[in-house]
Amino acid sequence: MSVHFFLPTRVLLDEDCVRKNASLFKEFGTKALIVTGKHSARANGSLQDVTDALTAQGIGFAIFDKVETNPTIANVREGAAFAKQNNADFVIGIGGGSPMDASKAIALLACQNLPDQMLFTGPYTQQILPLILLPTTAGTGSEVTQYSILTNDLAQSKTSIATPLLFPKLALIDAKYTSGLPLRTTINTAIDALSHAIEGMLSTKANAITNLLAEESIRKIVRNFSNLLNGTTDASCRADLIYASTLAGIVIAHTGTTAVHCMGYSLTYFHHIDHGRANGLLLASFLAFAEKQQPEAIRHLLNIMGLEDTAAFRDVLNRLFGEKEKITNEEFQKFSGLAIHAKNIANCTTVPSQDDLYNMYVQSFS
């Protein structure tokens, strides 16, 4: 038995957790940089909760609300310059994966001069602005990981900055911020979290504790499949999903992701398919592929999900995602050639060849 567990983030998941824990902000300084997107943090009340809490604690703040979907290096460099200009002591990232990942890169770049070619590789010094993250979708798990995933035009893909420096000091998680999300986003993000939990269990870095958390995450998501299919995403469903996505985030902080994410990035980069949807469209094919070499592991996963076989899993996902995008086999050839070079391919307990990746793409979109 070998277990590695490291999560230096204080996790507080609770209704009204920002208001209840407002005094914690004081530990981080007297000037905050809030990093978010243009609209959603205003619409769901999270930005107001945070600025109220900061004001009540006498903490100043500046708002950088220019984070793009799938943020680029240029986008986070702009945020880092804004952080420096405002002498921020710490960073509060609010949003889905894009704002949270951007806030991590901004906190890093505000303290370290890293040219583009060193941004994803390091070496890094120990300097970073302390990070507080508030997820407003239930998918990415970025609030409990050491990853910041940016669009990397050089690699024609999304690439991770991965360093323990990026673990937030504090994750404040409140399902209420997800209550107004469109059903489509709720489904995409829930299946992103499911993909994290499943990939985590099929990673060479899985261990007893990550499997325990992954199984709990999968159970919580799967028991809401009917809610997702029927659009009945009430408060209890939302609570399950955000708890599940945080658990799945803790899992991938240890296991990394696998082939599904490597393949999904091309769908997002070249076809602008939402990240969670991209993973979800590929997930059943990956299980069917892995089943040939790991029948017992896949049987165990299907048992946790209460599903008969991988075809039944594909069927649920097809119903959740509806009509699929049209992509040519030539494009799949190109995507397979890109994905095979992604470093997380090596995390797979059943390592696919480039042909295997191609076949999974084709099967997923047929």
Place this chain on the structure above:
Amino acid sequence: MSVHFFLPTRVLLDEDCVRKNASLFKEFGTKALIVTGKHSARANGSLQDVTDALTAQGIGFAIFDKVETNPTIANVREGAAFAKQNNADFVIGIGGGSPMDASKAIALLACQNLPDQMLFTGPYTQQILPLILLPTTAGTGSEVTQYSILTNDLAQSKTSIATPLLFPKLALIDAKYTSGLPLRTTINTAIDALSHAIEGMLSTKANAITNLLAEESIRKIVRNFSNLLNGTTDASCRADLIYASTLAGIVIAHTGTTAVHCMGYSLTYFHHIDHGRANGLLLASFLAFAEKQQPEAIRHLLNIMGLEDTAAFRDVLNRLFGEKEKITNEEFQKFSGLAIHAKNIANCTTVPSQDDLYNMYVQSFS
């Protein structure tokens, strides 16, 4: 749903984990203070593994091997003076609960001048020597908690120093160090861990993640009951038990302990009954007491253990512990009067009165 999770300790549980991770020691400085007892760390090979690793990394060390069983304040003050005298950069605690808890207090007292009356209460500054802990029994879980439990003659009990400062930076956990433990110690420590997991589930501070870890811990211990009864504690049993004790430690880091520990401290203070045995002798009576107000919670616990009722649980524990100590009802009156004032009584989901505590003592020893 409300979840609080915070564990800033890097947990590495693995065979030969000291040798495999020797390079990690370098992150903590150039001079280590090793804190341990007189004999066991020499007998089980852990001290040799640590000094070999330090030597290989060019790190100097001094050894304070004078930790007593149930260490006193005077004992840890002596260790802290030794740490200062040797200019230690960090502390490596090796052993069961006594050396690990002592090492925490020593790391604190080496940096802060705390008179006796402030030692258990603070306020503390942020100064402490970084801590690395190696458990050599599978019970206390101290390697993943913020507690240091010392004998407190003023309170005629054991009292906790509890501050996040005491979380070790690193826990190196290898079941092989427990392989030579006498069966009696193996049983006492395993039941200490079981008590942590069970008390954690019956604490007002329990949450979804701590319950998940507690249930896993309980399953791993219970499936080794027959090994403990038969004395067949092979490597696989040892691996289960140390994994379970670490999980249970993570649980009580969040939930605290409850009435069982409060009551057990008198048995240890006045009758020198081993800490784990003291808890184990009281545990079934506590479940029978709590069952009256929380029948479903106790039914759930018994289900996890695969036991019919609390009588069956008492029967297993009786067989594990053999003949009980003779203690008078007058003493139980006194112990109840002490335990009712312990702060962890308030953690119980079913809070006992002083009479309830008395009745549990009497029932446990009848």
